[in-house]
Amino acid sequence: MRLWVEDNGIGIALEHQERIFNVFERLHGEESYPGSGIGLAIVRKGVERMGGQVGVESLIGQGSRFWIELRTATMKT
Known part of the structure; x- marks a missing residue:
């Protein structure tokens, strides 16, 4: 199952998309x-x-689509 969350922000360039998931990794200053x-x-x-x-699909100037994919739960009997 994949859950999507979309925004209409500034977008994230392809070369920076993996970096945004690192701790304290910012692409822009806090003032912005x-x-x-x-x-x-x-x-x-x-x-x-x-x-x-988790992952992201994004285009500069068109926003981003973040996704979360979880395994299907199985019942133990």
Whole structure:
């Protein structure tokens, strides 16, 4: 299952898309876009601990589509 979250922001260049999931990795200064730069890293770590993956699709000037993919749960009997 894949959950998508979209925005209509400035977009992220392809060469920077992996960097945004690193702790405290910011592409712009806090004066331009507030935040600590840790949110997406926390999301990635949590999802990976559950056996899932995260990613982004983005184009400059057209916004971004972030996705979270989790494994299908199985019932133990």
